[in-house]
Amino acid sequence: MNQKVKLLTDNIEKVIVGKTDSVLKIITAMLCGGHVLIEDVPGVGKTQLVSALARSVDGKYNRIQLTPDVMPSDIVGFSMIDQKTHELEYKEGVAMCNFLLADEINRASPKSQSSLLEVMEEHQISIDGKTHELPLPFMVLATQNPVETYGTYHLPEAQMDRFLMKISMGYPSYDDELDIMSRAERSGFAKNIQPVMTLENVRELMGYAENVTAELSV
Template identity: 75%
Template sequence: MNEQIKQLADNIEQVIVGKREAVIKIITAMLCGGHVLIEDVPGVGKTQLVSALARSVDGKFNRIQLTPDVMPSDIVGFSMVNQQTKELEYKEGAAMCNFLLADEINRASPKSQSSLLEVMEEHQISIDGKTHTLPVPFMTLATQNPVETYGTYHLPEAQMDRFIMKISMGYPAYEDELQIMENGESMKSAKDLDAVMSTEEIEKLIKQAAEVNAAPSIRKYILDIVTATRNSDYLRLGVSPRGSIALLRASKAYAFVMGRNYVTPDDVKAVMTDVLAHRLMLSPKGKSAFESDKDALQAIAMQVNSPVSAE
């Protein structure tokens, strides 16, 4: 594993016990310049994971607890007249930061949810004819509870497509939870973490991850998987070109995290489900055959021949 990435992951794991895979995936998404949706039941550490990542990097971290009465201006900001200069001044919203934690995003109204579309795709905010560029790096980390749906608003497919990954943490293993219980109050919280990396270092890592080599056979393998989702009877909606680009970027970033300068088929397989599954919609036939879109994707991908070598 890349030494800088290992240091970052180890720092996060002072707070998050036994979830190395989730930690690696969220760091991978950061190195893509992408956004992450963490969907899981309450109490498994979603917010702590996001906070730990943000605190481990010397950048600006904002959190907004989304509820039905949150307005778009709370997220993107607004313009108001300065009484002294009589000119419009931009007042920053929660999105003007390096790491934005949108907690329980599915509790925000559709209008507030849609205010994040430009922010996530263009990394900018347009208000009153003026464009305000977000700092680099910028990453939206959203959480949602898949069990309790009362008082929630379904995220539209256009917004789901903006997330490079959708991950779940799951319950901790027996031994890990025992350690969490034994440590109790002595465990660090995210606010106690020291930054181990600057935003400038993250920018350099993002550029290095983008330069990882993906051979033509790897690119063809990714496209074959994506094409298979579009032609499957099990799916009503396959993966868009944005999804194929996202899978390539995530595969390169994952290879970089693992300490390599080239992508292997195993790198593609490691991130495929997290990158593609939330972009799919099952057909009636798919719903009867599979329990989830992840299961359907795995079955479809198994029918695609994997390249023997990354060369």
């Protein structure tokens, strides 16, 4: 394992206990420039995992709790008239970041879900004829609860296609639960994560990932 990747993994696992496979998968998706859908029941650490990744990398992290009243402009931003110049001025939405946590994505209306299509595929935002590039790396990590259907909207195939992978964390084992409780008693261990990697480090590793080739033997 690359030393920088191991350092990042170890740092995230200060908070996420016993889920090395899930941690490595979201790191892999990040280095491939992909997005991840985390589908699992409440309370298994979905949001904590995303937050730990974002805090471990010195980038901009935004979170939006998706509900039926969330508008597309909340996600991608909007244009408004500048009172001094009388010109359109772009006001950023939450998508203008490196790591976007879209919490409970299936609670957003289809209209708001659609605003993520260009963001996830093209890594850009088009508003009023102008294109705004998103920073690199850019990653959407969305969560959804698979067992609840009341007040939710089914994710269309076009939306699902934007995700590189869908993962499920599952409940921790008995020993892992004891470890989690032991760490929690040490006053706010989850808030003590410090960045161990810069955005430049991530871009460098993404460059290595782009050079990986796979051959199909017939």
